[in-house]
Amino acid sequence: MRSELPIVAAVSVGGGLGALARYLVGLAVPAPWGTFGINVLGCFLIGVLMVLATETFRAHRLVRPFLGVGVLGGFTTFSAYAVDADQLLSDSPWLAGAYLVGTLVAALVAVAAGVWLVRRLARRPW
Numbered sequence: 001m002r003s004e005l006p007i008v009a010a011v012s013v014g015g016g017l018g019a020l021a022r023y024l025v026g027l028a029v030p031a032p033w034g035t036f037g038i039n040v041l042g043c044f045l046i047g048v049l050m051v052l053a054t055e056t057f058r059a060h061r062l063v064r065p066f067l068g069v070g071v072l073g074g075f076t077t078f079s080a081y082a083v084d085a086d087q088l089l090s091d092s093p094w095l096a097g098a099y100l101v102g103t104l105v106a107a108l109v110a111v112a113a114g115v116w117l118v119r120r121l122a123r124r125p126w
Helices: 002-029 033-056 061-073 080-092 093-123
Strands: none
Touching: 002 033, 002 061, 033 061, 033 080, 033 093, 080 093
C-alpha cells in the first residue's frame, strides 16, 4: 500500500486542480455548452497527453496519474453532461438527444485529433 501512496496523492492533487479549472470555466460559460466545451477540450488534451507520455517522451511514472487521471479526469465532467442532458430533455427531447450524441462524437473526434496532431508534429523535423 505504501508504494501506491504517491500515485494516490498525484491523482488527488491533480483531481482537485482539474475540478477547480472546470468550475472556473463553468462560471464563464454556462451549461450545457460550457460542459460540452470542457469535455471536448479535456478529451483533446487526453489524446495529446497519452501520445506525449507514451510515445514521444519518457515520462515520470506519476505524469499520467497526475495529469491524465487527476487533472483531466477532474476537468472533464461526464456526470454534469448527464445532468445537462436531463435538463434539456424537459425542454426538447430532440435537443437532448443531439446533445448526448454530439458530445460523445465530438469527444471521440477530439481524442483522435489530439493523437493525430502530436504524432504529426513529432515526425516533423525542426
